[in-house]
Amino acid sequence: MTRQTRADGSLRHLLTLEGLSRTELTMLLDRAQEYVRPLGVRPPVSRALAGITVANLFTEPSTRTRVSFELAAKRLGADVANLEMQLSSRTKGESMLDTVFTLESLHVDVFVIRDAEAGVPGAVAASVAPHVSVLSAGEGSVAHPTQGLLDALTIRQRKGRIAGLTVAIVGDIRHSRVARSAFHALATLDVAELRVVAPAALLPGADEFRGAARHTDLDAGLRGADVVMMLRIQRERMQDEAQLDAAEYFREFGLTSERLRLAKPDALVMHPQPMNRGVEIASDVADGPQSAIRDQVRNGVAVRMAVLATVVRP
Amino acid sequence: MTRQTRADGSLRHLLTLEGLSRTELTMLLDRAQEYVRPLGVRPPVSRALAGITVANLFTEPSTRTRVSFELAAKRLGADVANLEMQLSSRTKGESMLDTVFTLESLHVDVFVIRDAEAGVPGAVAASVAPHVSVLSAGEGSVAHPTQGLLDALTIRQRKGRIAGLTVAIVGDIRHSRVARSAFHALATLDVAELRVVAPAALLPGADEFRGAARHTDLDAGLRGADVVMMLRIQRERMQDEAQLDAAEYFREFGLTSERLRLAKPDALVMHPQPMNRGVEIASDVADGPQSAIRDQVRNGVAVRMAVLATVVRP
Amino acid sequence: MTRQTRADGSLRHLLTLEGLSRTELTMLLDRAQEYVRPLGVRPPVSRALAGITVANLFTEPSTRTRVSFELAAKRLGADVANLEMQLSSRTKGESMLDTVFTLESLHVDVFVIRDAEAGVPGAVAASVAPHVSVLSAGEGSVAHPTQGLLDALTIRQRKGRIAGLTVAIVGDIRHSRVARSAFHALATLDVAELRVVAPAALLPGADEFRGAARHTDLDAGLRGADVVMMLRIQRERMQDEAQLDAAEYFREFGLTSERLRLAKPDALVMHPQPMNRGVEIASDVADGPQSAIRDQVRNGVAVRMAVLATVVRP
Numbered sequence: 001m002t003r004q005t006r007a008d009g010s011l012r013h014l015l016t017l018e019g020l021s022r023t024e025l026t027m028l029l030d031r032a033q034e035y036v037r038p039l040g041v042r043p044p045v046s047r048a049l050a051g052i053t054v055a056n057l058f059t060e061p062s063t064r065t066r067v068s069f070e071l072a073a074k075r076l077g078a079d080v081a082n083l084e085m086q087l088s089s090r091t092k093g094e095s096m097l098d099t100v101f102t103l104e105s106l107h108v109d110v111f112v113i114r115d116a117e118a119g120v121p122g123a124v125a126a127s128v129a130p131h132v133s134v135l136s137a138g139e140g141s142v143a144h145p146t147q148g149l150l151d152a153l154t155i156r157q158r159k160g161r162i163a164g165l166t167v168a169i170v171g172d173i174r175h176s177r178v179a180r181s182a183f184h185a186l187a188t189l190d191v192a193e194l195r196v197v198a199p200a201a202l203l204p205g206a207d208e209f210r211g212a213a214r215h216t217d218l219d220a221g222l223r224g225a226d227v228v229m230m231l232r233i234q235r236e237r238m239q240d241e242a243q244l245d246a247a248e249y250f251r252e253f254g255l256t257s258e259r260l261r262l263a264k265p266d267a268l269v270m271h272p273q274p275m276n277r278g279v280e281i282a283s284d285v286a287d288g289p290q291s292a293i294r295d296q297v298r299n300g301v302a303v304r305m306a307v308l309a310t311v312v313r314p
Numbered sequence: 315m316t317r318q319t320r321a322d323g324s325l326r327h328l329l330t331l332e333g334l335s336r337t338e339l340t341m342l343l344d345r346a347q348e349y350v351r352p353l354g355v356r357p358p359v360s361r362a363l364a365g366i367t368v369a370n371l372f373t374e375p376s377t378r379t380r381v382s383f384e385l386a387a388k389r390l391g392a393d394v395a396n397l398e399m400q401l402s403s404r405t406k407g408e409s410m411l412d413t414v415f416t417l418e419s420l421h422v423d424v425f426v427i428r429d430a431e432a433g434v435p436g437a438v439a440a441s442v443a444p445h446v447s448v449l450s451a452g453e454g455s456v457a458h459p460t461q462g463l464l465d466a467l468t469i470r471q472r473k474g475r476i477a478g479l480t481v482a483i484v485g486d487i488r489h490s491r492v493a494r495s496a497f498h499a500l501a502t503l504d505v506a507e508l509r510v511v512a513p514a515a516l517l518p519g520a521d522e523f524r525g526a527a528r529h530t531d532l533d534a535g536l537r538g539a540d541v542v543m544m545l546r547i548q549r550e551r552m553q554d555e556a557q558l559d560a561a562e563y564f565r566e567f568g569l570t571s572e573r574l575r576l577a578k579p580d581a582l583v584m585h586p587q588p589m590n591r592g593v594e595i596a597s598d599v600a601d602g603p604q605s606a607i608r609d610q611v612r613n614g615v616a617v618r619m620a621v622l623a624t625v626v627r628p
Numbered sequence: 629m630t631r632q633t634r635a636d637g638s639l640r641h642l643l644t645l646e647g648l649s650r651t652e653l654t655m656l657l658d659r660a661q662e663y664v665r666p667l668g669v670r671p672p673v674s675r676a677l678a679g680i681t682v683a684n685l686f687t688e689p690s691t692r693t694r695v696s697f698e699l700a701a702k703r704l705g706a707d708v709a710n711l712e713m714q715l716s717s718r719t720k721g722e723s724m725l726d727t728v729f730t731l732e733s734l735h736v737d738v739f740v741i742r743d744a745e746a747g748v749p750g751a752v753a754a755s756v757a758p759h760v761s762v763l764s765a766g767e768g769s770v771a772h773p774t775q776g777l778l779d780a781l782t783i784r785q786r787k788g789r790i791a792g793l794t795v796a797i798v799g800d801i802r803h804s805r806v807a808r809s810a811f812h813a814l815a816t817l818d819v820a821e822l823r824v825v826a827p828a829a830l831l832p833g834a835d836e837f838r839g840a841a842r843h844t845d846l847d848a849g850l851r852g853a854d855v856v857m858m859l860r861i862q863r864e865r866m867q868d869e870a871q872l873d874a875a876e877y878f879r880e881f882g883l884t885s886e887r888l889r890l891a892k893p894d895a896l897v898m899h900p901q902p903m904n905r906g907v908e909i910a911s912d913v914a915d916g917p918q919s920a921i922r923d924q925v926r927n928g929v930a931v932r933m934a935v936l937a938t939v940v941r942p
Contacts, residue, residue, distance in 0.1 A: 040445030105925035131668030354759030
């Protein structure tokens with residue numbers, strides 16, 4: 001695995017939350033909290049990253065995450081280039097690296113990379129010059145570290161703490177980079193109990209999610225939880241692997257307001273979006289008073305600002 | 315219809331010019347006039363919208379209008395994100411609104427929306443948080459309010475006034491949002507006579523364009539006009555509804571320099587672009603001394619700056 | 629040919645390097661050298677082009693060159709609009725010019741144009757208002773002037789001079805705008821010997837590359853050279869015209885480390901990218917100590933900044 005830190009221990013890349021210490025995670029969350037602002041309030045103009053160039057390399061379409069990174073970079077005064085180059089480790093590795101070296105020579109200082117397959121962000125991070133940083137914006141089913149941070153930040157804001165809480169993650173855990181990064185953050189931040197809840201075919205392998213409780217029954221998974229994180233389910237997976245159609249999936253694993261009553265009365269409901277309303281989550285729950293879904297999006301910009309400001313040296 | 319104004323009467327959204335008072339229209343035109351500058355003269359650097367984020371959501375391709383809004387926003391110091399998200403009221407309304415709420419949570423303050431069908435800008439305006447504004451950049455055949463304003467501004471610049479003029483709008487009135495917004499602006503600003511000129515099949519319904527004279531003969535429609543606004547004709551409409559091919563259309567409804575002599579000697583020629591030269595307008599007229607077509611484009615940036623500066627609260 | 633200079637002799641457009649004097653080329657290179665900075669060093673914030681709008685009109689995909697121009701413009705404080713409009717002289721010339729006039733009316737001050745066919749940048753330059761400049765970012769096989777400048781700058785940096793050197797350009801000379809612009813720059817800057825090396829079918833016409841030595845044998849072309857500029861070869865051309873497959877091409881015209889020994893011991897290796905590794909150049913040569921390929925990319929940004937700062941009047 002590519003090292004994320006410099007020789008002096010400072011964070012250089014952010015490819016995964018796995019291996020970050022409690023102190024490192026807490027510093028990132030604290031820094032992000034400083035960038036959180038209420039909607040409609042104009043931000044103080046920052047030029048902290050003036051002269052820095054951030055390249056968004058997204059080989060999977062994701063307007064939402066791309067715009068979140070783009071606005072985070074612009075709000076710190078960085079220049080942003082959006083690129084549609086193919087960066088695939090399936091194609092000849094050298095031509096992928098030629099592209100990266102070209103951008104590096106164009107004075108790109110930070111690469112934000114999203115790719116549907118595992119390995120690309122790490123391969124780029126292992127190859128770039130020492131002053132360049134690589135941020136994963138989603139890598140296969142491996143990791144989505146800024147999503148994990150924004151999930152942790154959202155819980156901390158709304159619950160006051162993470163330590164001691166019971167968190168249930170529900171959905172296609174097996175293929176979910178969101179679940180993996182949430183697990184890495186929350187386990188390190190001393191969550192009391194982490195539960196993964198899914199149809200048996202969508203539970204993770206036995207060597208993953210160490211210490212997490214596994215449930216194939218949603219009711220059992222929800223009982224007494226402080227936080228319920230619902231995942232987006234892909235229709236193909238639901239049918240091919242879980243052998244359920246949308247209506248059956250909703251009946252067995254969809255979060256309704258009735259079911260939510262099994263969790264603590266003030267349990268938080270989260271979702272990384274985009275939602276399949278009526279498949280993994282009922283509309284009234286998504287829009288209800290316990291939902292923190294919009295907070296997650298707002299916190300995403302703050303987290304990305306914090307990560308950019310952390311990896312770029314002054 | 316979605317209300318465009320705040321409780322204190324100030325303009326919050328711009329979805330249509332219908333219902334705006336003479337005072338409101340005049341204030342927008344006056345403000346736009348302040349932003350007009352000769353080509354090649356560098357603008358004073360403005361940071362009036364620094365910290366504000368404008369999202370361009372165009373589901374219909376229109377590079378021209380998108381760039382006009384984008385440059386207007388940048389010249390006021392705003393951050394701009396261009397998005398290609400689908401925003402359709404045909405797809406499940408909730409998922410459209412999820413997209414909007416996500417962008418709102420990313421601190422988008424102004425949505426600029428262009429959509430081929432009616433209803434989307436109003437539905438978004440009805441749903442966003444109180445600090446957010448929605449500007450229509452073209453909605454089906456319903457309205458194109460900034461185009462109506464730039465048309466009015468162009469006439470006022472070149473004729474010194476709008477009140478008392480005779481204006482002929484020629485082409486596919488029935489399907490034209492440009493014609494509708496021009497009508498709303500010009501009628502309120504006391505045009506003396508507004509004429510709509512089209513093949514019978516492309517004239518508007520009887521309940522629309524109240525007070526406008528209807529002509530199916532171009533010569534009669536042009537006679538004595540101060541301003542001639544030509545519309546772009548779409549080939550399918552011409553053939554399916556007007557039952558004319560391009561050559562016939564040009565013969566019956568195309569503006570030639572000969573025909574233009576029927577209007578006042580100093581009559582202004584306008585076109586919202588892109589033009590079908592040789593179909594609705596002859597090249598020598600489009601490029602001739604009476605043409606204000608390039609002024610319209612230049613005024614479009616000024617109008618969009620004025621609208622942005624008006625709807626965003628300091 | 630469209631004139632590139634204003635009445636006072638100052639550079640207004642950059643369409644070709646042909647006809648630029650040694651003094652003009654040297655001034656551009658000197659100015660570019662001031663903008664060169666080591667990777668990872670933050671640039672001084674420049675607002676020299678604040679209020680200026682640069683439009684990138686690329687009808688051929690070229691993320692690399694587009695991003696290079698975009699970052700060059702942004703680093704001088706200009707606003708940049710990326711456009712995907714079709715600009716073809718094959719389509720009716722008037723509609724191409726309507727697009728250009730529209731952008732001009734939107735206060736575009738500099739057009740950066742890349743097009744696969746000859747003639748478009750010149751036609752636009754001949755039509756725009758006096759305050760507007762046009763920069764070619766690659767025109768058919770005619771010219772790629774900023775590439776020629778960055779090649780000259782790279783040689784000057786690494787060799788200390790251009791005058792007196794022997795430079796071999798190898799590959800599909802006949803169809804290469806890169807070779808033509810390099811030839812124009814290097815001949816004017818008093819290169820001692822310029823060689824074009826290609827299969828007979830890919831050598832240029834007899835009336836071009838005046839004074840250049842022609843070689844169809846790579847070894848002869850390389851012998852004693854100070855600089856070896858390899859060109860990208862397109863597979864169709866290789867097969868249709870040179871009658872070689874990729875392996876044969878590499879055997880006859882590919883630059884290997886063994887062959888490179890025929891050139892001077894400190895000979896510089898260059899390539900405009902993207903490279904076909906193993907077709908026109910061996911990987912170890914591309915990445916070896918004599919390669920200046922990454923310098924070329926970095927110098928490209930500096931050259932484009934210099935050209936922008938030169939053509940835009942203060």
